[in-house]
Amino acid sequence: MSSLYIHIPFCPRICPYCDFLKLYYFPDWGKRYAAKLAEEISAIPGLFDTIYLGGGTPTCLDLSDLSKVLSACQAHLKEGGEFSIEGNPESFSKRLCVQLALYGINRASIGAQSANPKTLQTLGRSHSFADATHAIANLRQAGISNLNLDLMYALPEESEAEVKEDALTFARLPITHLSAYSLILEENSVYGKKGVKEADEDTQANQFLAIKKALEKQGFHQYEVSSFAEPGYECRHNLNYWEDGYYAALGIGAAGYDEKGHYKNRIGLLDYFEHGSIRDYENESTQDQLETFLLTNLRLVKGFAVSEFIRRFGEDEWGKLRRKAQKDIDLGLLAIDQGRVYCTGKGLMLLDSVLLDLF
Ligand code: SF4
Structure with missing residues (x-):
């Protein structure tokens, strides 16, 4: 997309x-x-x-x-x-x-x-x-x-x-x-x-x-x-x-995402009139990318596919995430079912706390 x-x-x-x-x-x-x-x-x-x-x-x-x-x-x-x-x-x-x-x-x-x-x-x-x-x-x-x-x-x-x-x-x-x-x-x-x-x-x-x-x-x-x-x-x-897909962004202050990572366009209006959108890329570590993946995908009721997480971040990271997730699974905030990870209705309302447990 x-x-x-x-x-x-x-x-x-x-x-x-x-x-x-x-x-x-x-x-x-x-x-x-x-x-x-x-x-x-x-x-x-x-x-x-x-x-x-x-x-x-x-x-x-x-x-x-x-x-x-x-x-x-x-x-x-x-x-x-x-x-x-x-x-x-x-x-x-x-x-x-x-x-x-x-x-x-x-x-x-x-x-x-x-x-x-x-x-x-x-x-x-x-x-x-x-x-x-x-x-x-x-x-x-x-x-x-x-x-x-x-x-x-x-x-x-x-x-x-x-x-x-x-x-x-x-x-x-x-x-x-x-x-x-x-x-x-x-x-x-x-x-x-x-x-x-x-x-x-x-x-x-x-x-x-x-x-x-x-x-x-x-x-x-x-x-x-x-x-x-x-x-x-x-x-x-x-x-x-929310599926962590790429999107281009134009105009002042607009945020975008491409193969080089997440960026934000500069906010100065007069500069924009002269130079157009100037991108400042974030300096993202793998951990930052992983957190963004969770932050976006777990907003969705359907969550994300385990296979997609493994494709992006590998088996070791999945093992770590699986262990961190157990507490919220036990609390009824998170579920892993049919190859997907997603928040329950209660978990969506407490998303910030779920994410803190997973980061
Ligand atoms: S001031 Fe903010 S909330 Fe009000 S219309 Fe403009 S962007 Fe929307």
């Missing part, structure tokens, strides 16, 4: 909990950035199975600028490939959705976060739930029906009943995929600096279980720590990350 991630860092408004690499959107910056991206994409050799435009808010670019990027991408997408874009609900206008479909976008991820006005206000979001339903309608009308909604939970003072109601409301919409994220307040975010506190671990776990139950009732299945899909609609691009 070959994948391409493109980072568009601009947002028309900055959310107070956000710790992603984002910049306030200025049309002139957007224009120069899109032109450079289109130039870089056109210069890439080969075709991709999946292309993902993430951010930031890629949909905030001026339509003519975004079209240049989309057109360059379209020429590098394999037939039947997955071509995704993410954006905030209010940005998916009818006009934009028609353009997206015209350039071959066939999957969209909508940062809806919640159906509850109080929660949206706490998150400092500028859209309403009605904006999310309009976005879905516009996308579907344009022929884009493979749709993800982001759902955020574990906010301060949010009850389990409210979270469950949110999940059910989202799951009843005509979407194919849902990503449920607990609010994590990094120190660099506005809320982090203000000392806003996340919900405690037990509350987070209970809320997640309530979401899972609500989504399963509506026909979605969990296939990754935070991801739920209708059968056949698992995100192919993200699956490639």
Whole structure:
């Protein structure tokens, strides 16, 4: 599987909990950035199975600028490939959705976060739930029906009943995929600096279980720590990350992975305008690679094949891992069955602790 991630860092408004690499959107910056991206994409050799435009808010670019990027991408997408874009609900206008479909976008991820006005206000979001339903309608009308909604939970003072109601409301919409994220307040975010506190671990776990139950009732299945899909609609691009596959990355701060290892593009915007994406490769030891393999694959409900681990790291490492795994197998957090290693439902919720035991 070959994948391409493109980072568009601009947002028309900055959310107070956000710790992603984002910049306030200025049309002139957007224009120069899109032109450079289109130039870089056109210069890439080969075709991709999946292309993902993430951010930031890629949909905030001026339509003519975004079209240049989309057109360059379209020429590098394999037939039947997955071509995704993410954006905030209010940005998916009818006009934009028609353009997206015209350039071959066939999957969209909508940062809806919640159906509850109080929660949206706490998150400092500028859209309403009605904006999310309009976005879905516009996308579907344009022929884009493979749709993800982001759902955020574990906010301060949010009850389990409210979270469950949110999940059910989202799951009843005509979407194919849902990503449920607990609010994590990094120190660099506005809320982090203000000392806003996340919900405690037990509350987070209970809320997640309530979401899972609500989504399963509506026909979605969990296939990754935070991801739920209708059968056949698992995100192919993200699956490639979690299966530790290679992916190219363009744009400032974008992370990629190739035969030389993991890299991150430099973050300076003015440098980007002049030089394009400049990769800084991580200096990875075999142990680092092994940890990344576990960190990604064990996010998946299906885990990984023992044979793949042995192919990558050898029999000796497998022997060591097998011994380290016993404690979590006994605790019911990890399982080895039919040649695969995977976390149980409980293990997925305690993934950090499982990984610490295995490293
Ligand atoms: S959460 Fe998303 S929309 Fe909000 S500032 Fe961060 S990248 Fe932009």
